[in-house]
Structures are given as structure tokens and as C-alpha cells.
Amino acid sequence: MAQSGIVIIKQGREKPILQRHPWVFSGAIDKGRTNLEGVQPGDIVEVRDTRGGYLATGYHNPHSQIRVRLLSWNQTNQIGPAWWRIQLARAIAIREAMFTGSDTDSYRLVNAENDGLPGLVVDRYGDYLVLQFLTMGVDVARESIVQALADLLNPAGIYERSDVDVRSKEGLEETTGVLYGNPPPDDLTITQDGVRYPVDILNGHKTGFYFDQRETRRWLRTHPEIAGREVLNCFSYTGAFSVCAGLNGASSITSVDSSGAAHTIARQAMAQNGLDDLPAEYVEADVFEQLRAYRDEERTFDLIILDPPKFAFTARQVDKAARGYKDINWLALQLLNPGGLLLTFSCSGHVSPDLFQKIVFGASVDAERDAQIVGLFNQSADHPVMLSFPEGHYLKGLACRA
Numbered sequence: 001m002a003q004s005g006i007v008i009i010k011q012g013r014e015k016p017i018l019q020r021h022p023w024v025f026s027g028a029i030d031k032g033r034t035n036l037e038g039v040q041p042g043d044i045v046e047v048r049d050t051r052g053g054y055l056a057t058g059y060h061n062p063h064s065q066i067r068v069r070l071l072s073w074n075q076t077n078q079i080g081p082a083w084w085r086i087q088l089a090r091a092i093a094i095r096e097a098m099f100t101g102s103d104t105d106s107y108r109l110v111n112a113e114n115d116g117l118p119g120l121v122v123d124r125y126g127d128y129l130v131l132q133f134l135t136m137g138v139d140v141a142r143e144s145i146v147q148a149l150a151d152l153l154n155p156a157g158i159y160e161r162s163d164v165d166v167r168s169k170e171g172l173e174e175t176t177g178v179l180y181g182n183p184p185p186d187d188l189t190i191t192q193d194g195v196r197y198p199v200d201i202l203n204g205h206k207t208g209f210y211f212d213q214r215e216t217r218r219w220l221r222t223h224p225e226i227a228g229r230e231v232l233n234c235f236s237y238t239g240a241f242s243v244c245a246g247l248n249g250a251s252s253i254t255s256v257d258s259s260g261a262a263h264t265i266a267r268q269a270m271a272q273n274g275l276d277d278l279p280a281e282y283v284e285a286d287v288f289e290q291l292r293a294y295r296d297e298e299r300t301f302d303l304i305i306l307d308p309p310k311f312a313f314t315a316r317q318v319d320k321a322a323r324g325y326k327d328i329n330w331l332a333l334q335l336l337n338p339g340g341l342l343l344t345f346s347c348s349g350h351v352s353p354d355l356f357q358k359i360v361f362g363a364s365v366d367a368e369r370d371a372q373i374v375g376l377f378n379q380s381a382d383h384p385v386m387l388s389f390p391e392g393h394y395l396k397g398l399a400c401r402a
Contacts (some may be wrong), residue, residue: 005045005060007068008033017047017070020388022113024058024068034065036060040170044079058118060139063171069118069137081377084141085148087121091115092152095382106190108211108382114392120145123207125199126157126191128184131208136164136170157181161207168212169374176202189272193218195242195247196272198265200350205237206298210396213240216343220244221401223375225341229302229378232256232294232335234287234328239266241305242280243273243345250303252279258328260284283287291331304332305343307397312348321348328361333371336402339389345377349394356396364402 009017013028024047039045041057045060047068057079071079091110099107110122112134119135133139136139139162146158158180167174184200184201191197192214201208217240220226227249233242236255239262246253253270255266263282270280283290287308306328311321329344345358364371377397379385385392 005036005039006034007036007045007374009046009047009049009055011050013165014049014055020070020073020116020386022058022070022140022389023066024070025369026065030068036062042136044167046075052336058134059140061136061170063136064169069113069135071118071137071138074083075373081144081148081210084117084144085152087115087117088145088148089152091117091122094384098381103194104192106209106211106212107214107380111383111392114386121207122149123209123211124153125184125188125201125208128154128188128201129155129158130324131158131160131179132162132164132207133160133172134164134166138151139170139172142179147272150180155181157183159201159251179397193221195221195243195270197238197243198272199238200261200265203261204265205248206331209309210237210240212347212379212383213345214382216345216377216397217241217244219375219377220343221248223248226250226303229341230254230300231303231305232332233299233305234291234332235306236266237307237309239263239269241307242266243269243275243306244274246270246278246280247273247302250278254281254283254301256283256285256287256290258284258286288328288331291328291335295331295334300335300337301340302337303341303343304336305383306332307343308347309344310348312350314352318348318355320352321346321351322355325351325356325359326363326366329360330367333364333367333369333402336369338402340402341399342371342400342402343372343375343377344400345395345397347395349391351396353396357398360398362402364400369402371400371402373398374401 008030010030047055054075056070057072060066105126117136123130163174189198217305221244231245231250231253233255233354236257242253311324312318379395
């Protein structure tokens with residue numbers, strides 16, 4: 001990536017940069033004084049204040065509202081193959097310290113901005129790596145990134161899952177495919193905390209699995225109130241929560257998801273963990289409609305899990321998302337037996353933990369149920385959040401006893 005452009009920040013707009021927030025929006029740039037002659041999308045630029053003083057270095061993309069994503073606050077750093085390798089090695093070393101010697105072989109290796117690598121996601125699935133290049137800058141640097149990962153980890157294969165809508169905001173097309181070595185096998189099974197999970201890397205959600213819910217799965221496996229409970233797992237995907245509840249002695253599990261393919265993998269997961277004989281039901285349906293059907297049938301459960309997809313992609317969608325979260329929590333609370341547990345989540349970054357708690361409170365009022373919080377959840381430690389980048393905290397969850 002060429003390092004040729006100078007971006008000048010408007011007076012009074014330097015504070016977030018000085019505080020190491022990694023995004024520079026178009027509105028903060030003094031376009032009249034900025035020199036981007038010869039700069040191509042994804043090229044490296046220096047960011048300076050109105051007096052010409054150095055602030056930071058990052059990559060520029062005129063197609064995005066986030067014009068510059070910052071990589072370094074040290075002017076002596078040269079952003080190139082060696083720099084990418086050092087940053088990747090640092091992120092890898094942190095994860096290896098977390099998981100070496102554990103009974104976990106799969107986790108997030110690189111968490112984008114929160115590891116100082118804006119736009120890059122790297123997930124480890126045993127001997128395979130799965131990458132997402134979410135922004136122009138890392139897409140331009142893909143060759144350096146893939147080579148560094150191959151050298152540092154010697155994986156059996158590196159596969160790309162950049163088939164996400166956010167790339168369109170960067171002027172990029174969606175793309176998937178093998179970047180190095182061999183493609184992941186169709187029957188790949190990973191291990192987390194000793195539990196086996198079959199995954200579909202080529203077609204599954206995200207990169208194939210929800211690594212960010214590792215702590216919640218551990219809670220379900222160890223919490224003493226799970227044993228003997230009838231469980232309803234909504235938005236169940238490939239059944240990871242169902243498996244953990246089953247291993248902790250749940251008496252029966254009903255999994256609801258709109259994907260029949262996900263249910264097929266969920267059945268495999270139960271079998272691989274010795275839960276073939278556990279009474280289990282797999283319902284292919286819209287969760288909102290199915291919850292209403294259960295209410296009309298007066299069917300009840302002892303534990304209900306709600307882990308829906310993102311409802312708010314922008315700040316403008318928060319009000320609509322809040323109504324959706326309130327609706328499903330209101331329905332779920334009506335289906336809980338006295339003393340029942342509700343595990344409820346939001347992965348919408350624009351919905352704050354405080355707002356989410358207020359939404360669930362509103363649902364409990366409308367459902368005429370008293371509820372107490374007995375557990376709080378966040379994304380797992382392999383999804384760290386930079387203090388300078390609060391936007392990196394997106395997953396929040398509550399365990400409530402009704």
C-alpha cells in the first residue's frame with residue numbers, strides 16, 4: 001500500500017484521534033486542505049492537525065463514511081508486510097496464552113479494531129483459519145496478511161468468508177474461497193471446553209460458529225439450576241446452547257430455528273456429545289410466530305434462551321429493534337413456569353446494555369411477571385474490547401429468574 005496522502009483534521013475534531021479511537025469520519029476532515037493526489041482506495045495516509053502536526057497513520061477509503069481507519073499513532077512505523085506480521089503475531093500470542101493447554105482448539109484470533117487491525121477478522125477452527133476482510137484497507141493488504149498467517153501458524157488451510165453486506169459500504173463485492181492450503185472439510189468438528197461442535201464453515205453464519213458465546217455455553221454447562229429443566233432454545237442455529245444444557249442434565253430440549261440445515265447439524269452435535277437419548281424436538285419455524293403458537297397452546301418451559309440475530313444495523317434502527325426485542329421477551333416471559341429462567345441476548349452494538357435491560361424490564365411489566373437478574377453476559381475474552389473503541393462491545397445478555 002502506497003503511503004502518499006495527507007489528511008487534515010478540522011480544528012477541534014482531533015480529540016478522538018488523540019484518544020486513539022480508530023475511526024476518522026468524513027465530517028472531521030478539512031477537505032479543502034487535504035491532499036489525496038494519487039491516493040487509491042486502501043492506500044496508507046498520514047492524519048495531521050490544522051498546523052500540520054502528526055496525529056496518526058491509517059488507510060483511506062473515499063467510498064466509506066469512515067474515511068480513515070487508523071493503524072498507528074507512531075510516525076516512525078511503516079505500514080507494510082512486516083508491520084502486518086508484527087500485529088498478527090501479537091494477537092496470536094494473546095490467544096495462545098488464553099488457550100494453550102486447554103481443551104479448546106477453536107476461537108477468535110483477531111478481533112478487528114480491538115486488536116489494532118481494523119476490518120480484519122480471523123477465526124481459528126482447529127487446523128484451519130477463516131478470514132473476513134471487511135474493509136478496503138485490509139482487502140488491499142490481503143496478500144501480506146495471508147502470508148504472515150501461513151508463516152506464523154502453518155495451518156492446513158486458510159479460507160475466506162467475506163460474504164457480508166458491510167463490504168458494499170466499502171465499495172467491495174462479497175467473496176469467498178480458499179486463500180492458502182486446503183479447503184476445510186465438510187465434516188469438520190471443533191472442540192471448546194471439551195464439548196464437540198460440528199461446524200459448516202463454507203455456508204454457516206459468520207465464519208461458521210458463534211465463538212463470542214463461549215462464556216454463555218460454559219454457564220449453561222455448569223449452572224446448577226439447569227438439571228431437570230425443560231428447555232426452549234430459540235434462534236438455536238446449530239444447537240450449541242442445546243448441547244450444553246443437555247450435558248448439564250436438562251430433561252428435554254426444544255430447538256426453534258428457521259433453518260433446516262442448521263437443525264441437521266444440531267442433531268449431529270447432540271449425537272457427537274452422547275445425547276442421542278435426550279428427548280429433543282427440532283422446530284423449523286419463525287421464532288416470533290412459534291412463540292405465539294406456544295402461548296396459544298398454553299405450553300410452558302423452565303428455561304428459555306433467546307439469542308436472535310442483530311436487529312439494529314444503524315442508530316436509526318434502534319427504536320424498531322427495541323420493539324422487536326421487547327416482543328420476543330414479552331412472549332417468552334409468558335411461557336416460563338414459576339421460577340423459570342430466561343437467557344436473553346442482543347448482539348446489536350447500537351443497543352446499549354442499559355437500554356437492553358430497560359427493554360427486558362418493560363417486557364416483564366407487560367407480561368405481568370416479576371423477574372430478577374441472576375447472570376450477566378458479554379462476548380468472550382477472545383473478543384476483547386479496546387477501551388478507546390466502545391463500539392467493539394456489542395454482545396450483552398441477561399439471565400433472569402421469573
